[in-house]
Amino acid sequence: MTALLDLRGIGLTYPGPPPYRALRECDLTVAAGDHVVILGPSGSGKSTLLNVVGLLDRPTEGRYEFEGVDTAGLGNARRAGLRARRIGFVFQAFHLMPHRSALDNVTVALMYSGVPSARRRRTGLEMLDRVGLAHRAYALPSQLSGGERQRVAIARALAPQPALLLCDEPTGNLDSATAERILDLIEEVRAAGQTVVTITHDPVVAARGRRAVTIRDGRLTESTPAAT
Numbered sequence: 347m348t349a350l351l352d353l354r355g356i357g358l359t360y361p362g363p364p365p366y367r368a369l370r371e372c373d374l375t376v377a378a379g380d381h382v383v384i385l386g387p388s389g390s391g392k393s394t395l396l397n398v399v400g401l402l403d404r405p406t407e408g409r410y411e412f413e414g415v416d417t418a419g420l421g422n423a424r425r426a427g428l429r430a431r432r433i434g435f436v437f438q439a440f441h442l443m444p445h446r447s448a449l450d451n452v453t454v455a456l457m458y459s460g461v462p463s464a465r466r467r468r469t470g471l472e473m474l475d476r477v478g479l480a481h482r483a484y485a486l487p488s489q490l491s492g493g494e495r496q497r498v499a500i501a502r503a504l505a506p507q508p509a510l511l512l513c514d515e516p517t518g519n520l521d522s523a524t525a526e527r528i529l530d531l532i533e534e535v536r537a538a539g540q541t542v543v544t545i546t547h548d549p550v551v552a553a554r555g556r557r558a559v560t561i562r563d564g565r566l567t568e569s570t571p572a573a574t
């Protein structure tokens with residue numbers, strides 16, 4: 347399989363004061379179509395790593411290639427464009443626009459990724475249908491359950507057909523039955539050929555990955571491979 351992303355010797359030091367070295371010498375290659383889980387305790391560097399992988403932050407050391415392109419050479423506008431088109435984010439707190447319908451939340455992502463307005467509504471409805479929420483397209487986030495909100499967030503993340511789905515504690519705010527349904531949906535996404543990277547401190551979530559990597563004190567180590 348070809349590598350979707352490749353990190354070599356990645357380090358990130360927050361400037362402070364005092365400076366804090368949150369990532370050190372991280373090497374990670376993620377093959378296209380894989381689901382890699384990054385597991386680690388609070389404060390270990392998971393979000394920092396996710397921000398680097400998601401092109402939100404620049405590392406202070408090392409080389410990060412996304413789809414074969416050295417990201418160090420990309421200006422902020424190119425990075426933002428790649429993020430909108432090639433990377434979907436799913437967060438624990440959903441981050442939906444509260445005063446916009448489920449459908450609007452999805453179509454706005456399509457607008458940022460450059461999809462022409464004539465196609466956005468139909469694609470948005472198709473994405474909501476894919477997560478089982480076509481019948482709630484015009485509901486506001488406040489009228490949806492936590493699991494439904496996360497499904498809208500997944501529809502939004504997937505709508506631009508990103509190469510990479512990045513999940514940050516995707517089931518952190520959900521009860522265990524709802525969490526299972528969200529994890530099933532993420533597994534469907536991977537089975538359909540998209541690449542998934544999930545960060546979590548929850549072993550139940552980690553068990554769903556095909557490969558697990560542990561981060562401790564900003565260093566990555568390969569864990570026992572998860573079931574494939």
Ligand SMILES: Nc1ncnc2c1ncn2[C@@H]1O[C@H](COP(=O)(O)OP(=O)(O)OP(=O)(O)O)[C@@H](O)[C@H]1O
Nearest residue numbers: 360362366368386387388389390391392393394395
């Ligand atoms: N902007 C910042 N400036 C300085 N230090 C920071 C900054 N952001 C994070 N840190 C520190 O870097 C370390 C890693 O933080 P990070 O948020 O990546 O951890 P995490 O594993 O995601 O934790 P959690 O599971 O609690 O969200 C922590 O010690 C944190 O205090």
